Amino acid sequence: MTVKTITDTKAFHRALNTLVKVTANTQQRIAAVMLFAVTQLQQHRNTSPLAAVVAALPAIGCKPRGLTVKAVKELAESNGLEWDGKKRVFKIDTNSDASKNGFADINATFWKDLPEPVKATPKTTAEKLAILLKDVDIDDALKMLETHYDAQFTIIDDDVTVELQAA
Numbered sequence: 001m002t003v004k005t006i007t008d009t010k011a012f013h014r015a016l017n018t019l020v021k022v023t024a025n026t027q028q029r030i031a032a033v034m035l036f037a038v039t040q041l042q043q044h045r046n047t048s049p050l051a052a053v054v055a056a057l058p059a060i061g062c063k064p065r066g067l068t069v070k071a072v073k074e075l076a077e078s079n080g081l082e083w084d085g086k087k088r089v090f091k092i093d094t095n096s097d098a099s100k101n102g103f104a105d106i107n108a109t110f111w112k113d114l115p116e117p118v119k120a121t122p123k124t125t126a127e128k129l130a131i132l133l134k135d136v137d138i139d140d141a142l143k144m145l146e147t148h149y150d151a152q153f154t155i156i157d158d159d160v161t162v163e164l165q166a167a
Helices: 009-018 026-043 048-057 067-078 127-131 139-151
Strands: 081-084 089-092 152-155 162-165
Touching: 009 048, 026 048, 048 089, 067 081, 067 089, 067 162, 139 162
Parallel strands: none
Antiparallel strands: 081 089, 152 162
């Protein structure tokens, strides 16, 4: 997949505005927008495009997994930028190593390198039942069993050992 390069601010804003509409090439446009924002930061120390991305992200319908406002802010802050919540802009920390290095190490498509989420293994019926009954009192559980199985249960000791007696 080739990413169309954005070369000017007008094209950047046009691409950013079209991201709020779900289209087939949204993933490519997101990558192009992020690459432009990082390039502006690296070449001109311009943080406005990155702040514009942060502002637009909540409205983007089909953004890639891992590309969130929080993730972009964390990426920026780990690379020598500080978020000003009142003005909704990034400020450059001139003392940071990333700033002195020209922001060369920023990965504009960081979400592509994130590991796949680990899916939980399905629970067995017994595990599901144990979760449901974890807060149930032993007397209530015995009454439920007695009703369901039409049997009489007696507690022999405190270790919840039960004895089945014919009804």
